[in-house]
Amino acid sequence: EVQLVESGGGLVKPGGSLRLSCAASGFTFTNVWMYWVRQAPGKGLEWVGRIKGKIDGGTTDYAAPVKGRFTISRDDSENTLYLQMNSLKTEDTAMYYCATCITAPGSFDSWGQGTLVTVSS
Amino acid sequence: DIVMTQTPLSSPVTLGQPASISCRSSQSLVHSNGDTYLSWLQQRPGQPLRLLIYKISNRFSGVPDRFSGSGAGADFTLRISRVEAEDVGVYYCMQATQLITFGQGTRLEIK
Numbered sequence: 001e002v003q004l005v006e007s008g009g010g011l012v013k014p015g016g017s018l019r020l021s022c023a024a025s026g027f028t029f030t031n032v033w034m035y036w037v038r039q040a041p042g043k044g045l046e047w048v049g050r051i052k053g054k055i056d057g058g059t060t061d062y063a064a065p066v067k068g069r070f071t072i073s074r075d076d077s078e079n080t081l082y083l084q085m086n087s088l089k090t091e092d093t094a095m096y097y098c099a100t101c102i103t104a105p106g107s108f109d110s111w112g113q114g115t116l117v118t119v120s121s
Numbered sequence: 122d123i124v125m126t127q128t129p130l131s132s133p134v135t136l137g138q139p140a141s142i143s144c145r146s147s148q149s150l151v152h153s154n155g156d157t158y159l160s161w162l163q164q165r166p167g168q169p170l171r172l173l174i175y176k177i178s179n180r181f182s183g184v185p186d187r188f189s190g191s192g193a194g195a196d197f198t199l200r201i202s203r204v205e206a207e208d209v210g211v212y213y214c215m216q217a218t219q220l221i222t223f224g225q226g227t228r229l230e231i232k
Contacts, residue, residue: 035221037221044211044213044223044224044225044226045162045170045213045215045223045226046223047220047221047222047223050220050221061220063220064122097170099170103182104160104172104175104176104179104181105156105158105175105176106152106156106158106159106160106175106176106217106218107158107160107172107175107176107181107215107217108160108162108170108172108215109172109175109181111169111170111171112169113169
């Protein structure tokens with residue numbers, strides 16, 4: 001069974017940093033593209049960024065609002081995805097989900113339960 | 122960036138009646154490989170996000186056949202043939218042809 005479990009959320013002051021983790025299991029992690037998606041309270045889904053699998057170079061892409069502040073990485077030996085968030089702003093307050101596509105091309109067929117990040121003074 | 126526009130944003134429906142949600146993209150979602158990466162997701166209160174439909178019309182594993190997707194190019198529709206109480210929630214279209222973009226979400230509620 002595919003499982004994605006996020007952790008690392010919490011309360012942080014504006015300008016602060018936080019690192020989220022997403023532990024993956026139930027599939028071969030190394031070559032799977034992994035994604036972060038967020039949802040501000042009462043709002044819709046927003047794509048944050050992605051990291052390609054090892055076979056595709058492991059490169060990253062980011063949404064404009066987080067580019068230069070957030071960094072996605074992965075540890076294939078630990079089957080874990082990371083999101084390093086720096087220079088946090090109040091508008092980064094959201095539930096952060098990791099997601100991926102295992103069997104359904106061009107979609108997110110597997111989601112974590114999310115971890116809440118609150119940026120507030 | 123591709124912009125996804127859903128209508129309506131709220132849909133009150135009678136149990137047992139059909140419902141449909143429209144999703145339009147600001148440009149064609151046909152990928153250079155010929156596929157169209159348009160999917161539909163469901164978010165129910167207290168439940169994880171759930172994939173319903175991928176590549177326009179392919180029902181994901183375990184999704185009831187009352188859910189169907191159709192469309193082409195930049196114009197897509199999710200239909201529920203007979204709404205059940207468990208269908209209450211928010212529905213999102215998502216494109217993955219060029220990075221990722223979501224529609225604003227459509228809230229399905231029972232009249």
